[in-house]
Amino acid sequence: MTRRAFITGITGQDGSYLAELLLSKDYEVHGLVRRASTLNRGRIDHLHADQRLHLHYGDLTDGVSLSNLVRDIEPHEVYNLGAQSHVKVSFEMPEYTASTDAVGTLRLLEAIRASGIDCRYYQASTSEMFGATPPPQHEGTAFYPRSPYGAAKLYSHWVTVNYREAYDLFAVSGILFNHESPRRGESFVTRKITLGVAAIKLGVTDRLELGNLDAVRDWGYAPEYVEGMWRMLQHDTPTDFVLATGTGRTVRDFCEAAFSHVGLRWEDHVVHDKQYERPTEVDALIGDASKARELLGWEATTHADDLARLMVDADIEQLGRLIDR
Known part of the structure; x- marks a missing residue:
């Protein structure tokens, strides 16, 4: 059936x-x-x-x-x-x-x-x-x-x-x-970062505006x-x-992984802008997926640093195709 x-x-x-x-x-x-x-x-x-x-x-x-x-x-x-x-x-x-x-x-x-x-x-x-x-x-x-x-x-x-x-x-x-993934919406912070890295690496811009860099998230x-x-x-x-992956990383950490992947320093390009901050912030989210591991046999294998690198590579390829048109 x-x-x-x-x-x-x-x-x-x-x-x-x-x-x-x-x-x-x-x-x-x-x-x-x-x-x-x-x-x-x-x-x-x-x-x-x-x-x-x-x-x-x-x-x-x-x-x-x-x-x-x-x-x-x-x-x-x-x-x-x-x-x-x-x-x-x-x-x-x-x-x-x-x-x-x-x-x-x-x-x-x-x-x-x-x-x-x-x-x-x-x-x-x-x-x-x-x-x-x-x-x-x-x-x-x-x-x-x-x-x-x-x-x-x-x-x-x-x-x-x-x-x-x-x-x-x-x-x-x-x-x-x-x-996250290369299909993540462009307004979400991880994709905003990886698109920004791609644009800076390819010479489209030289700065990336972000909000709270200290927020901790569990990215899979x-x-x-x-x-x-x-x-x-x-x-x-x-x-x-x-x-969840069970590992927390700050937005700053994700920036560092994404920029360093293409040989850049995030500090040279990231600018803080208060308009991207929430009225009430969630400081830290780190999950415990023990139940899913035990009952479903499920476990995350891709963590934040690897995720940043694969998303940067995908955005460089995508943006490069647009520039070459």
């Missing part, structure tokens, strides 16, 4: 890697795409020719579209990766963030419940839910979100638990710490993390998991 998966956020970093993974496992993959005047499918363009990939217009803010799609697709697995996922932007668009990230999850869960289908559900939770709680953070650590994004995701997390307990739904939350590699998502839905019983 061919298994069917439904992915919200399929055009994003995680969605594109997850679609690749599921297609490699012979799934039929259905993806939710927001209607826009310009196409934003660059991350999945290379999958376009695969007849097992089906894209559908819809939105997490539209419960009717979600109900219709769940009813028509009858997925065996649902991965809710769609979100307004930029923390700084969530302070500027708090209501939209709540509607998409919090109530959007409720709409999707209710669509599954009302349809009566037997499926397994994955909720993309986030380390930002821990916020001000000191590391290391694991599944039993107290939550203390420090942004509208973190608060919206906390609602999603708990409503997923509630639907699991109230309706016996196979629903899990993956509490993923920061995970996105393709490894989507493998963890899939493993959570193959587990015998629904439960929540942290995915």
Whole structure:
């Protein structure tokens, strides 16, 4: 039997890697795409020719579209990766963030419940839910979100638990710490750094403006993390998991690794700009993924320094192609 998966956020970093993974496992993959005047499918363009990939217009803010799609697709697995996922932007668009990230999850869960289908559900939770709680953070650590994004995701997390307990739904939350790749959005700090390094190395600019250099994050590699998502839905019983490397690095450390990879000193190019700082900062996020290692056999193998180098190489190649046009 061919298994069917439904992915919200399929055009994003995680969605594109997850679609690749599921297609490699012979799934039929259905993806939710927001209607826009310009196409934003660059991350999945290379999958376009695969007849097992089906894209559908819809939105997490539209419960009717979600109900219709769940009813028509009858997925065996649902991965809710769609979100307004930029923390700084969530302070500027708090209501939209709540509607998409919090109530959007409720709409999707209710669509599954009302349809009566037997499926397994994955909720993309986030380390930002821990916020001000000191590391290391694991599944039993107290939550203390420090942004509208973190608060919206906390609602999603708990409503997923509630639907699991109230309706016996196979629903899990993956509490993923920061995970990056060359497909990361250009406004996220790691990608901003590696794009900046590429631009400086190729002579396009000579400076990079950043906010808080002291923030500590646990950075892993996105393709490894989507493998963890899939493993959570193959587990015998629904439960929540942290995915993380267990190693914390500052933004400054990431800068140093990225710049030194191309023979540059970050201190000669990075300029601090307060506009990139958050109203309330999360000082340190470092995850403990012992549960995932023991129950899923999952472990991160790519850490921050290697991640910085591979992202710089990819951005130099990409920017170089644009310059040569």
